[in-house]
Amino acid sequence: MLNILVCDDDKEIVDAIEIYLMHEGYHVIKAYNGEEALEVISSEEVHLLIIDVMMPKMDGIHATLKIREKSSIPIIILSAKTEDTDKILGLNIGADDYVAKPFNPLELVARVKSQLRRYTQLGTMAESESDAVYQVGGLAINDDLKEVTVDGEYVKLTPIEYNILLLLVKNQGKVFSIDQIYESIWNENAIGADNTVAVHIRHIREKIEINPKEPRYLKVVWGVGYKVEKQ
Secondary structure, eight states, X not given: XXXXXXXXXXXXXXXXHHHHHHHTTOEEEEESSHHHHHHHHHHSOOSEEEEESSOSSSOHHHHXXXXXXXXXXXXXXXXXXXXXXXXXXXXXXXXXXXXXXXXXXXXXXXHHHHHHHXXXXXXXXXXXXXXXXXXXTTEEEETTTTEEEETTEEEOOOHHHHHHHHHHHHXXXXXXXXXXXXXXXXXXXXXXXXXXXXXXXXXHHHHHOSSTTSOXXXXXXXXXXXXXXXX
């Protein structure tokens, strides 16, 4: 059984998360501040940590920094703050994912499963030394095999979807306009391409994102186009 440490100074939130995780067969260990979380991790085997940012004694940011000195367990940060700067800070200091409060418990469980798959069953594609393997976070494309995995699980894409995703992953951080995507993939002039590209982007998100409305990988740059975020 996998052990998940849930750390939040709001006991009701901890208890609620425990109910959902226990339903999925996980064993939950509770802590209510960063210092308690560090004590648990030093004395027990923990496979994943869910930790709040704002807590007494030691907050989630400092606790995450301390944990990362010795451990690579997946860490999901919880916070009522939704600004991009807070998300970036959490990810930059070593967290693997970020969930803003209030959150959908089922989405949190999905993110837990995703991180545990990466931690316990790291896909062989991610370890491949082939020049034809492109990776961003838990998303990997093996262009030799024409295979896509997300956190070690295979994702089935249509040829058009695959080619769009490959274009964006190969050029991480670069923003492509709708016309550029269309002309690159369809090899013809982009006339009325907006809906065609948008539909394929939506389908790709539905397949590779835990929450397509808050995508981790495939981002829109309003008024400009789309990109795959560097991670």
